[in-house]
Amino acid sequence: MGTRRVVSAVLLATAAVTLAYYHQVDNRLRPADRVAIAAYFAAVGYSPPASLESYALQLAYIRAVQQAVLHCATGNDGIPQGFPREPADLLRRGSGLCYDRSRVIEKMLRFGGLQTRHCALYHRAAGASALQTLIDPHSDSHAVTEVRTSAGWLVVDSNEAWLSLDCGGRPQPIAAVHTWQRPLPAFYRQPFVCVYGLYSRHGRFYPPYNAVPDLHWPELLANVW
Secondary structure (H helix, E strand, C coil), X not given: CCHHHHHHHHHHHHHHHHHHHHCECCCCCCHHHHHHHHHHHHHCCCCCCCCCCCHHHHHHHHHHHHHHHHHHCCECCXXXXXXXXXXXXXXXXXXXXXXXXXXXXXXXXXXXXXXXXXXXXXXXXXXCCHHHHHHCCCCCEEEEEEXXXXXXXXXXXXXXXXXXXXXXCCECCHHHXXXXXXXXXXXXXXXXXXXXXXXXXXXXXXXXXCCCCEEXXXXXXXXXX
């Protein structure tokens, strides 16, 4: 390979890495997040324990997080595209949609030391492939969270107080939802495609607010293993 080709390949690789880093959703907890999270918990009278060692404590914490976000964001007016949707923003507005609430739920769960992954769900029409579903701008969508407990992955809904617990109170991952023999919220009753780490297809929920989809690269790896 000639020198020009080597240089071109290096430049293209550098540009790709730079683009990926620049467009990754920032999931770090900021000082302002911690202040807002304390206010969410205070609103429902919950005091987080010093540690979440047992499944029972983890489940109680997860329920408190969900309850706090639903309690503080009762309205259904979403935060507009091109504006931040961090915990303090949703708390101040008191209103949001699934993608706004899931953002806060995930930060609050990570505040407690739990691992999360963002789930973008898209209703799959009869006969449609996963790719057709994802590129269809009219496909009905929902944003929820999976959190890793000591007993396995658990789905935390962002619009209602629903967790993916089986009849024995054990967590079930999003992939197992359609195998259940118990009532489900309306969205989950139809076939859907789940993509981990896709925060928006349009790229205007998180900086730099452009047409490149909002992604979190480490979470995206959960789609392949």
